[in-house]
Amino acid sequence: MTKNTNISIIGVSLFCIIFLGMISTITVANGNYDVALTKGTEVFTVVTYDESAWKNTVNSTTSPSNWFEGDANKTGARSKNTIKGWNYVVWETYDVFVSLFLPILFEQEEIFPLLGILNSQGYNETTINTNYTNSYNLWVGLRSVWNFTIGSFKEDPTIANDPLIIFQNPMDFDEILLNYNNLSSALNSLPAIQFSGYNFPILESDDFLWLFIFNGLTLATPFSSYLEELIITLDCKNATVYKNILTIARTGETNYTVQIVYGSEGTIASFVVKDNGNNIIYQIVATNSDWLFFTIVIVLVTSIIGLSVFLIFRKRKKSKFR
Amino acid sequence: MENSKENFIGIKPIFYTLVFEMKSQRKKFYFFSIVAIVVALLLGYFLQLIPNYLLSNTQAEFFKNGLQFISFITLFAACLFFSGIICSEYDKKTGFIVFPKINKYKLILGKYLGNLVLVVTIITIYYFILGLLGFFYYGGPINIRFFYSYGIAILYVIALSSFVTFFSSFMRSVNLTIISTLIILLIGFRIADQIVTLIFAENFEPLYSLAYLGSLITGILEYPFPDPRFSEFSFSGMGPGGMGGDFTLGQWLTPSIEMGITLLLVFIVVYFVLAAFLFKRRQL
Numbered sequence: 327m328t329k330n331t332n333i334s335i336i337g338v339s340l341f342c343i344i345f346l347g348m349i350s351t352i353t354v355a356n357g358n359y360d361v362a363l364t365k366g367t368e369v370f371t372v373v374t375y376d377e378s379a380w381k382n383t384v385n386s387t388t389s390p391s392n393w394f395e396g397d398a399n400k401t402g403a404r405s406k407n408t409i410k411g412w413n414y415v416v417w418e419t420y421d422v423f424v425s426l427f428l429p430i431l432f433e434q435e436e437i438f439p440l441l442g443i444l445n446s447q448g449y450n451e452t453t454i455n456t457n458y459t460n461s462y463n464l465w466v467g468l469r470s471v472w473n474f475t476i477g478s479f480k481e482d483p484t485i486a487n488d489p490l491i492i493f494q495n496p497m498d499f500d501e502i503l504l505n506y507n508n509l510s511s512a513l514n515s516l517p518a519i520q521f522s523g524y525n526f527p528i529l530e531s532d533d534f535l536w537l538f539i540f541n542g543l544t545l546a547t548p549f550s551s552y553l554e555e556l557i558i559t560l561d562c563k564n565a566t567v568y569k570n571i572l573t574i575a576r577t578g579e580t581n582y583t584v585q586i587v588y589g590s591e592g593t594i595a596s597f598v599v600k601d602n603g604n605n606i607i608y609q610i611v612a613t614n615s616d617w618l619f620f621t622i623v624i625v626l627v628t629s630i631i632g633l634s635v636f637l638i639f640r641k642r643k644k645s646k647f648r
Numbered sequence: 649m650e651n652s653k654e655n656f657i658g659i660k661p662i663f664y665t666l667v668f669e670m671k672s673q674r675k676k677f678y679f680f681s682i683v684a685i686v687v688a689l690l691l692g693y694f695l696q697l698i699p700n701y702l703l704s705n706t707q708a709e710f711f712k713n714g715l716q717f718i719s720f721i722t723l724f725a726a727c728l729f730f731s732g733i734i735c736s737e738y739d740k741k742t743g744f745i746v747f748p749k750i751n752k753y754k755l756i757l758g759k760y761l762g763n764l765v766l767v768v769t770i771i772t773i774y775y776f777i778l779g780l781l782g783f784f785y786y787g788g789p790i791n792i793r794f795f796y797s798y799g800i801a802i803l804y805v806i807a808l809s810s811f812v813t814f815f816s817s818f819m820r821s822v823n824l825t826i827i828s829t830l831i832i833l834l835i836g837f838r839i840a841d842q843i844v845t846l847i848f849a850e851n852f853e854p855l856y857s858l859a860y861l862g863s864l865i866t867g868i869l870e871y872p873f874p875d876p877r878f879s880e881f882s883f884s885g886m887g888p889g890g891m892g893g894d895f896t897l898g899q900w901l902t903p904s905i906e907m908g909i910t911l912l913l914v915f916i917v918v919y920f921v922l923a924a925f926l927f928k929r930r931q932l
Binding site (some may be wrong): 361363365366367369406408409410411412413468470481482483486614615616618619622623 | 702708780785786871
């Protein structure tokens, strides 16, 4: 072998090692559970919405738009999510408080002044992390979200960077909720918080799960055991798990159930609201165009191979006659 | 019937030259096709395998990022494919053939069209892969501006080819044509643009520059289309106490769509007319 060939082999090997390293370091750095996100777009369609059944069963004054933004209360309305990427991070209690609970409980414009008040009262990052010394490993994904609309999607997303939160260990949720409730009790007793009109609700496990479902809860794989551990850890009274299906029993005007199916990426693939008689009141399903893409690729590859074989045979045939 | 038969006989040599030229340039074509496929896959697919390398917000943004290198590919392809169209005939002294089998204009036209088909195919491969990946990540339909961008890219290639053909009409050798056109297109226009922008800022748009007109390929994918199209940013000196003066840098982002397309068409006509004129004067 020549010197140049050796150098080329070393160069190619180094490139492969660096490239594979970049891809694998982030995805492999965990224990039992793994991230299942893939970059791409899913379209959600409102397949069923029985308005009168909703008013009689769920809530007479609200509509699905209170759960999902936009025209979610119209059959045929579509929403779109594009998963853009994810990163492995370590959060401390302050990060959990600011990045998970505050966006769930308060409007975006309320958060900044609230943090100012907390800081002035001595509840800053250092104090909170000193009092609550836990840290959590998780993946934080980002997605672009187009809210439900009955027409065609706008060019730009409604939310450009909506977080997807995947805790590596579902057992962490118990501690997270406990810390939040303890911190909330302390904060609610502060006169500055009381005077400013803010209130940190003390959350029950079921309420926390319900709020988190609409605010970025994403599962790590294997989904069934992750969901089971999550429910057991939080000690949810009204939630049950079967494979990758989470069923939540709720009470509105009457009792009803919400059935959430998590898809291959750990995000919501189907959302169904059923009344006591198991009739569907509201249903959203997710679709993607992966099958069409792979069909195009298969047809294309087959055509190229077919054409190449044909040309090779024709060339051989010609050279035989010469 | 007779007339159409005569016309066909007239076109036939051009077609044969076209096919011959395509066959003779096939190695270049394979090389550029592989480069186009590799670049498109690297930018559109392999980079996206890195989880923390964020996918663009929209399909149009994805296409814009993926088309960063299209101007380089088209530029190199144009220089390497079209540089030999006229001057190689002088180089090989084909004018001294006593009984030529083909009219020299038909020969040049056939050669030009053969190369154009190859370069357009390379661009089409690049756009096709990028479009397919855009569909994979964002679903359908494909943003209409992607097709506008493809149209402008083809127009840009024809403009580049006319520029190189013009140089080929008076240069002595193929290599000299390649080097001089590459230097002018790759460095010359860009340096001139920077000097002009530095002196005149927003008062003078570098519409003379083919490199600047090429920015419309990605510029058309912007939503909304840049307005104003001249962007300026200032920064202060890094010396102690803010010393070191204030600096302002300006940049023309893209020509307007109407002006860009019109000027590309004007360049195509002007360079081809000049090339034909020089070719006619300089006997083979």
